[in-house]
Amino acid sequence: MLALALATSLLWGLADFGGGLLTRRMPALTVVVVSQALAMAVLGAIVVATGAWSEAGPRLWFAVAAGAVGPVAMLCFYRALALGPMGVVSPLASTAVAVPVGVALLAGERPGLVQYSGILVAFVGIMLAGGPQRGGPSVQGRTMGYTLVAALGFGAVLALIAEASETTTGLFLALFVQRVVNVVVGGGALLAGARRGGPVLPPGGRAVVTAALPSLAFVGLADVAANATYALAARIGPVTVAAVLASLYPVVTALAARGVLRERLRPVQTAGAGLAMAGTLLLATG
Secondary structure (H helix, E strand, O other): HHHHHHHHHHHHHHHHHHHHHHOOOHHHHHHHEEEHHHHHHHOOOOOOOOOOHHHHOOOOOHHHHHHHHHHHHHHHHHHHHEEEEHHHHHHHHHHHHHHEEEEEEEOOOOOOOOHHHHHHHHHHHHHHHHHOOOOOOOHHHHHHHHHHHOOOOOOHHHHOOOOOOOOOOHHHHHHHHHHHHHHHHHHHHHHHHHOOOOOOOOOHHHHHHHHHHHHHHHHHHHHHHHHHHHHHHHHHOHHHHHHHHHHOOOHHHHHHHHHHHOOOHHHHHHHHHHHHHHHHHHHOOO
């Protein structure tokens, strides 16, 4: 379970990093829709090959809900980043982990004392890894609103996808349905924005999108794989532990930016990464 949850954080961190790079060249919603459409195509082939359609049942409604919430959360997150400082938005959005943890506690999960300590330490580390800012311009209420909606949405997706299937083939089908709804909702938002004069294609036109297809596919498939490993981790072990470990992705994103873009980690981010790792060790030994 620990390996699956940590794989989730690695995949989500790389997907966020890749998506962040792509949004520097093309509209954010276009990145979301195209990457999810590519992932949907791959998942559709897997569903057909494995006969996963036979696993259709009432649990698929959890996947539908996750698919509807995901693009809304992502759009709110990007809007918040556009309006406010990333050093405030990013760590606040990472509080999404509180949703699946809270649901699991209400459902009766009771981690041990060491695991509770690990959850607390890792949670603080996750927030600090985003590099929270002190001072500077005040954050507008609208930015805070977008950020909190994004956090609730991301947390809801974690909680919903964990309930969307009971078998491996059922998980393939659930992830496919989630992606179909992602594309429908995201595509609808993209079309609505286009009608209001919003950008759909980057300045270079379709050629830029075509050239970026491998990167877009990586982002979409990494996101799918992260959802799959998280669902499996939540099924095998305590959701409270799986959710916290899976939410270490801000650490991965920060380290990727350091390694690829040569961005220097702020002292608070270095401290956050260290606390996140310490919390992981406590969860592993608990």
